[in-house]
Amino acid sequence: MRFKPLAAAVVTALSFTALPGWAAWPDDKPIEVVVGFAPGGGTDLMARKLLPFVQRRLGPNAQFIVVNKPGAAGELANGYAARAKADGYTLAVVNMPSFFFVPMTKKSQYQPEEFQLIARVVDDPTVLAVRAESKFDSLQALVTESRQRPGSVSLGHNGAGTNGELAIHLLGRAAGVQLNPIAYKGTAAQKTDLLGGHLDVALVSAGELPELHGGGKGQVRGLAQLMPKRTDVLPQVPTATEAGLQILMSSERGFAAPKGVPADILKRLEQAIAEALKDPEFLGTSTDDKVISFLPGAQWQRSMDQGRKALLPLADSHPKN
Known part of the structure; x- marks a missing residue:
């Protein structure tokens, strides 16, 4: 009889883990993808066309929701994403060179170092x-x-x-x-x-x-x-x-996450994006097919660092806000 409370506790714990609120990423809730430009533009269309194919590769319960926060060359959206919880449920579509150039010329709402690049999609x-x-x-x-x-x-x-x-x-x-x-x-x-x-x-x-x-x-x-x-x-x-x-x-466009998202989530996202970009169905519907230029996050980061150095002279002469 003395083991019954323990058995009951185990059953209770298992029942809680089966609840939707305890599901593992990405099944727990929709993943918010923030776009810093208005609907209908290239950045917005790229995200909306590609994400359903990424979603398929993350499992039947994965769901993306695109949220547009236009203004200030993506600064508003990037600032919002940088402040989000680093749990994999908030991502940003980032645009180079504005992603790193804006903070070079003003006190912006974010810094590139607050993000981890997941994958470049187009150049x-x-x-x-x-x-x-x-x-x-x-x-x-x-x-x-x-x-x-x-x-x-x-x-x-x-x-x-x-x-x-x-x-x-x-x-x-x-x-x-x-x-x-x-x-x-x-x-x-x-x-x-x-x-x-x-x-x-x-x-x-x-x-x-x-x-x-x-x-x-x-x-x-x-x-x-x-x-x-x-x-x-x-x-x-x-x-x-x-x-x-x-x-x-x-113009380079791709996906980034707030710094601190677990490495296994970033890897799954990177892999899903890479596979989605090769999907014949996606390639048949995308207007970006001729400019697709996938880069893994780490490689894109190195490329971005080089681009930032190249634009330093322009940043120094750019009007400061």
Whole structure:
């Protein structure tokens, strides 16, 4: 009889572990994935298209919920994620170079060191896009106009520290011209103004604008892509180097978690993302398929550290907030 209380305690403990609240990650509750840009942009679409395929590889009870917190080039979303509990139930979609550049130029709501990179998904060329009927038929024509009428050419970007904003600064310095940068909360808003004739040039990532790939019935043209050589995704678009301007800038997008998430969870996520990116069904529906460039978290961290060093001179001359 003296063993009955112990047996009862064991049964009680086992019954509690069977309750949903005691389930192991990722079955316990939905995983919140925070996106720092508005719905409909490249970052948002990448996450929403890929995550169902990642979810399948984490088990039948895994569930992702995408939460958009646009503003300040991803700073609001990154700050929110950095303050979250490091339990694997809050992830961030991070964008390079803004992820590390924003804290280099201001007192931001987060620091890159507060995160662990999980995996890079895409490395997307930055492109200068214009309406099909734009008077600019080349990057050199845009530069010539800017020399003759300083500040007359409007160029859109997705916020301070984003690849588009940095590219505008690099273009102005390389060409010795004054440009008119205009900040947007996302690529969707840029595209609306570009097609509506309210914006001269959109600085976007190639994968964010299907119109550049023949998906928009010739509504948009690419003036230049900011890569060392023409890429497979935009073989018809010349590089800035071909116009005599040494400007290189791409947009990397992937997933990160608050520092302290258990290593086994990070490994499962990294592996699930790597497998999802090879899924034929995902590749058949994704507009990012030509710019997919997977990197494991540790390797992406090393690449990010190199990129941060390369942009130090630009950060030193960048307006401080």
